[in-house]
Amino acid sequence: MSGLKVRGLEKSFGGLTVAQDIHLDLPPGSRTALIGPNGAGKTTFSNLITGILTPGAGEITLDGQDLRALNESQRVKAGVAKTFQITTLFRDLTVRQNLRLAQQERDGRGRAWFRRADSWAEAEDEIDAQLAAFRLKDMSDKRVDDLAYGQQRLVEMAMTLMLKPRVLILDEPAAGVPSSDSHLITDAIEALPEDLAVLIIEHDMKLVFRVARSIIVLVNGAILTQGTPDDIAANQQVRDLYLGGRHHG
Amino acid sequence: MTDTTITPKRTGRIAGIPFLGEAILIALVLAAYFLFPYNLAFLTRILIMVLLVLSLDLVLGFAGIATLGQAAMYGTGAYAAGLFAVHVTGAPLPGLVVGALAGAVLAFISGLVLMRARGLTLIMLTIAVASICHEIANKARDVTGGADGLRGIRMEPVLGLFEFDFIGKTAYWYVFVVVFVVFLLLKRLANAPLGLSLKGLHESPERMAAIGAPVYRRLVLAYTLGGGIAGVAGALAAQVTQLVSLEVYSFNLSAEALIMLILGGTGRLYGAIIGTVIFMTVHHVAAAADPFNWLFLIGLMVLGVVFFLPKGLAHLPTALTRLVRGRT
Structure with a gap:
């Protein structure tokens, strides 16, 4: 059980290099944050990793299984799930239906056509438990579109977790969430299952320093430095980068 | 763990009464039978059109596949059933199976290419498929009869019991039973995991991929199912009119089916029924009253619905209750 391993990952669009020799280990239980300025390639x-883009070179393995040959949905089945930078949900469906959709795909019954979708009793109990865990129970029959943005982010996280992933990628989970609601997101991240490997891509430094156990700084597609939150906080290069100081070399 | 008893909301029920919708449908069909005994041929045409629009609803309303070429599968089903009746047997039910298979096979093969496209490209390609079918049927005179139409279809009694009569009583009930059975099956499908996943594809293909659903294959499946149903509709038309003309592939047919669906409301099965019945009735009455300007009335109706009831006429009761109660 070695978790997600990335070795020498490269990607460029024409002359623009967006990923350059990236190495990364994400063992079960890790809470790693990926930070960096806009356009750094986060x-x-x-x-x-999720298969939306094909790398130019490098290896991606999950528990020893090569992911490169798998497409997006096959990688989800293999255990890599993500939330989007901009909430992407089934907006016209209810919260419960959103979760149910993820669950029925996980269980491989997305093509069943005769039984009612809500007639799998155990599955419904699982959805109830998940809704309760994310404090979404009161709004389970509301359309996602009618929820506040912070709640939609929670729905997205709850739904993604229904997939029972091994690796979870959160792409800017707090983006667009009003600061009054951002504790909801932090709480939810802190309550994630202990053995899940989590990669958080985030701009909000308060959130990063609260939940991350290690931090990777990405600049121009390459890893500038990585270490514990304390190391990063003390790193002069990173401070220059974030405080707008002039960087050298 | 306080409230463990959850009563699942039964969608598809009207006013919470089971099978009320179905009962109303049967009552209407019976009433029409006795009220308009000399218009059975027209009523039968409405029923067949309902089936075509239902197939479009599955493809476009549920799965969100934009198409203006549903006639391709309808026409292929019609020719397949017609040729089957001419060359193999005049028994109606095997003919329906042949029509369904023909429609499904065409939808599957063309779907393998079409489902890789989206938006305008997809619409143009669906139109192209129907045009190609039209041209093939036109050129293959020896098989299809070309512009003269496919003649010589002689139907045997349904199940060997019910002879097709001159007034069209048998045809009416035969078509109704077939349409009703397909409707019930579609209703099951709409509330099942597959129906939910089709709605998911409609709402957000990106999210469907991100939860591990094979988006492309699911789209091809939806298109194939819709094609099979359109094939049944075409087969019914061929059997009942005992003639297949090139018109079955016409762009008009696809476009009118789409207008009927929008009129009734996409993504809901009753919408397909309501839209078709209203469109065809208005067409029938208005065209008889004013053969030159009847299209104006249809246009006005569509405009009204699009502006005031964007979700279609099936949404009218909800919209009215909301209006009476005041906006929420």
């Missing part, structure tokens, strides 16, 4: 990196 979302590109997430897209390379």
Whole structure:
């Protein structure tokens, strides 16, 4: 059980290099944050892992299984799940239906056509438990579109966790969430299952320093430095980068 | 663990009464039978059109596949059933199976290419498929009869019991039973995991991929199912009119089916029924009253629905209650 391993990952669009020799280990239970300025290649990196983009070179393995040959949905089945930078949900369906959809795909019954979708009793209990865990129970029959943005983010997280992933990539989980609600997101991240490997791509430093146990700083598609939150906080290069100081070399 | 008893909301029920919708449908069909005994041929045409629009609803309303070429599968089903009746047997039910298979096979093969496209490209390609079918049927005179139409279809009694009569009584009930059975099956499908996943594809293909659903294959499946149903509709038309003309592939047919669906409301099965019945009735009455300007009335109706009831006429009761209660 070695978790997610990335070795020498490269990607460029024409002359623009967006990922350059990236190495990363994400063992079960890790809470790693990926930070960096706009355009550093954070979302590109997430897209390379989830299969939306194909890398130019490098290896991606999950517990020894090579992920490169798998497409997006096959990688989800293998255990890599993500939330989007901009909430992507089934907006016209209810919260419960959103979770049910993820669950029925996980259980491989997305093509069953005769039984009612809500007639799997155990599955419904599981959805109830998940809704309760994310404090979404009161709004389970509301349309997602009618929820506040912070709650939609929670729905997205709850739904993604229904997939029972081994590796979870959170792409800017707090983006667009009003600060009054951001504790909801932090609480939810802190309550994630202990053995899950989590990669958080985030701009909000308060959130990063609260939940991450290790931090990777990405600049121009390459890893600038990585270490514990304390190391990063003390790193002069990173401070320059974030405080707008002039960087050298 | 306080409230463990959850009563699942039964969607698809009207006013919470089981099978009320179905009962109303049967009552209406019976009433029409006795009220308009000399218009049975027209009523039968409405029923067949309902089936075509239902197939479009599955493809476009549920799965969100934009198409203006549903006639391709309808026409292929019609020719397949017609040729089957001419060359193999005039028994109606095997003919329906042949029509369904023909529609499904065409939808599957064309779907393998079409479902890789989206939006305008997809619409153009669906139109192209129907045009190609039209041209093939036109050129293959020896098989299809070309522009003269496919003649010589002689139908045997349904199940060997019910002879097709001159007034069209048998045809009416035969078509109704087939449409009703397909409707019930579609209703099961709509509330099942597959129905939910089709709605998911409609709402957000990106999210469907992100929860591990094979988006492309699911789209091809939806398109194939819709094609099979359109094939049944075409087969019914061929059997009942005992003639297949090139018109079955016409762009008009696809477009009118789409207008009927929008009129009634996409993504709901009753919408497909309501829209078709209203469109065809208005067409029938208005065209008889004013053969030159009847299209104006249809246009006005569509405009009204699009502006005031964007979710279609099936949404009218909800919209009215909301209006009476005041906006929420």
